[in-house]
Amino acid sequence: MANVELERNAQKVFKKIKVALINKDLTQVDMSKIVDVSPVELNRAIHGEMSPKSQRIRKQIFKYLNIKVS
Structure with missing residues (x-):
């Protein structure tokens, strides 16, 4: 069950980033x-990899693209 939720959240983040890039x-x-x-x-981070480096990259992306994470 937790894996399904993680996958859904990763997809939501991916979509937010892709829309902002476009x-x-x-x-x-x-x-x-x-x-x-x-x-x-960058691609790994966008697709939801959970390593500390990918998390840092996502934070930078969110800041630059002004994406609010709910």
């Missing part, structure tokens, strides 16, 4: 340069 006319590669990580690391 609205700002940015690609994941552009965003990776902004937060100074590789495109692969």
